[in-house]
Amino acid sequence: MPPSDLASSEPAPSEPPVPRRTRRGIRTKDALVAAARRIFERDGYLDARIVDIAAEAGVATGSFYTHFASKDDVFTAVLADLQDEMLHAGVSDSPRKDVGRGVEDANRAYLEAYSRNAALMAAMEQAAAVDRRFLELRLQRSQAFIDRSAAAITRLQKAGVADPALDPAVTARALSAMMSRMAYVTFAADQPVPFETLVQTLTRVWMNALRIPQD
Amino acid sequence: MPPSDLASSEPAPSEPPVPRRTRRGIRTKDALVAAARRIFERDGYLDARIVDIAAEAGVATGSFYTHFASKDDVFTAVLADLQDEMLHAGVSDSPRKDVGRGVEDANRAYLEAYSRNAALMAAMEQAAAVDRRFLELRLQRSQAFIDRSAAAITRLQKAGVADPALDPAVTARALSAMMSRMAYVTFAADQPVPFETLVQTLTRVWMNALRIPQD
Amino acid sequence: MPPSDLASSEPAPSEPPVPRRTRRGIRTKDALVAAARRIFERDGYLDARIVDIAAEAGVATGSFYTHFASKDDVFTAVLADLQDEMLHAGVSDSPRKDVGRGVEDANRAYLEAYSRNAALMAAMEQAAAVDRRFLELRLQRSQAFIDRSAAAITRLQKAGVADPALDPAVTARALSAMMSRMAYVTFAADQPVPFETLVQTLTRVWMNALRIPQD
Amino acid sequence: MPPSDLASSEPAPSEPPVPRRTRRGIRTKDALVAAARRIFERDGYLDARIVDIAAEAGVATGSFYTHFASKDDVFTAVLADLQDEMLHAGVSDSPRKDVGRGVEDANRAYLEAYSRNAALMAAMEQAAAVDRRFLELRLQRSQAFIDRSAAAITRLQKAGVADPALDPAVTARALSAMMSRMAYVTFAADQPVPFETLVQTLTRVWMNALRIPQD
């Protein structure tokens, strides 16, 4: 049950003009993605300039367009990498007996990943607020996680351990919303909360919300 | 306990050039604010153009600057009006005996107000994602509500009706985050959920989260 | 029977953003059209740069866009002025008894006008070769003249003074094509021919083509 | 008397880097010319991109420059092929007794050839309008045909069958201009005229213009 905003692989807003070919091309493209990430983290989505990205990667401005069609396009590539990182964090394939422990682990992993990538997550929020396509991308990605959460809630309800009065889909979405917004406010908008307090409180709210018995 | 993002009045990012004077001046200024609201709702914060606002208000471009110092400035004025509306909705000064009823009323009022002002709220999200000052404005405003919620939680904990293991401040923030993000996703990002289901689920999650006994 | 390529008033490819207002605005707009004409004559349609036009008019680059939406747009305005000049040249409203004299006068007027505006006509050829819209504009304009010629040919055929075997519409178009192409080659492409020889030969070819008796 | 715009072989604007050598080289070069022709027909002279030509030929971009120095250079090569086709069409070496029949045959052949190659002819018009060198190339090529026509006119005048008042050189140029412009307007600019009407009318205008007796 990883509370991630980035949990599935979906179509990207723009398509790269050509598939990779030579070693040199691959190296340059990777350098551009890495450079773009740094620039997006530093300047945000809107203020990031192609010229700066190219310069940061040590290539000519025009070379950017050998590998990407637009700012959208690199940003999508950067987000793909980000998603890998966020997903890797939340991986807890082994189904636990202790639900509470599972939720806590997932929440901690998510919050740690968010914290590590705060600047880029802020850029993504900006992109989503400005460009419909990135908003949809974000919604799609979180949807996968929400679906899994909803399924889990249904299961727990049937097992008699979760509040049967809750709508699983809406509840899952609400708890996911809580997690992502709190992470944003805490790490990207600099409203500091002690990390452990954050993990414990969110986990407890989560468990309480479902009325899962604890201690 | 109104779950509002907009609950206090704080200093605005920019200052208007001169205070209102003549009757005509007041009329023009009001027309500009109303026009600005329409344009911000239609185009969002970033894409709104001063020229369009002035045209919509039926005045010359230059006249805009007789009343406002900048785009920020009108937007702040528009947000002030918005805040009034959002607050007015959530006003439930009479402390209830039935906590659950109070939470439901407040949630319903907030979600109704958000729904009514969805386009403008989306513009505010955009502004907050793009301009640090609007982010802070939003945080400040929700802070007032969060503080009141936290106080209420503490009270309920002392009364033995709320989970004593919860950190009141963080919990209040988390639940507020859940409300505002759900409202945004549902109304501004067009992820439809039946209104009554939304109200009931969020209210129940809220009550459950605090472990307040129900039924 | 003026052999003009520019003889009717038809819709323009682009529309100016706003109608004229103040005296100052009118002055600036006129200055821009005059400057544009000079730049188009000097550099052709394709190589003309907005920056140069604005500089030539003595205004800032951005001011160009206060009055015109694009390069197309000014060029259309310049062509409108040009058309006036070309039309004014060919005006011979009084129907002659001597057809030959009428044709000669019209041809001379057209060739003189073309000669005077050779550089701009070359720019127009370029625009027509590059932008479908200007090609259609040119065709539309010459069509009006061709229609009048065709009508005249039909009349002369009925009067028994013109070759009845000719298709009036196609013949009119062919003779019009001959005039405009000759003018282009002679004046815009610098393939010099003595002016009087040009007038006399083209007039004689025209009259012969219709089999109108002469001398 | 073929009314061609393309009748002589003259120096090309740019020079190819190296002469053909290996079998493979020849094949690649031919593929590039064929590909270039298709691209020029599809996109016109200005919008044709080297990358597209290379891709269409199935070779790498860089390979283009192994065989051609520039876009001008390929275009010149394509025009050479075109000229062969246009000339081949108009070849009527056997001097006829029936002048009218000769003119008609030549005109028909020219118009048919133009019709077949309309897209490329339009590209050539564009190139001529944009690049002085192609304008001159076109003028040179049509000059050869014009010279032959002028000679023929002089002959006919001496034989007493053509209007002696006409300047042979200017008349030849005018009739050539008429043919090429009509072909352009009809086939490249899509101003449809029934083919047979076109041939008959142009031929009759041509004969009439010279005052050659018919029927």
Add this chain to the structure above:
DNA sequence: AATGAATGAGCGTTCATTCAT
């Protein structure tokens, strides 16, 4: 107070040509 024209910095993108393999 109102008008509306003028300002001008700023940036993404294209593509012919070169060059290292």
Add this chain to the structure above:
DNA sequence: AATGAATGAACGCTCATTCAT
């Protein structure tokens, strides 16, 4: 000969803000 990635100059257009009437 072939490959395909790298180069970088060039230019149109927007729009918040100012300013002369």
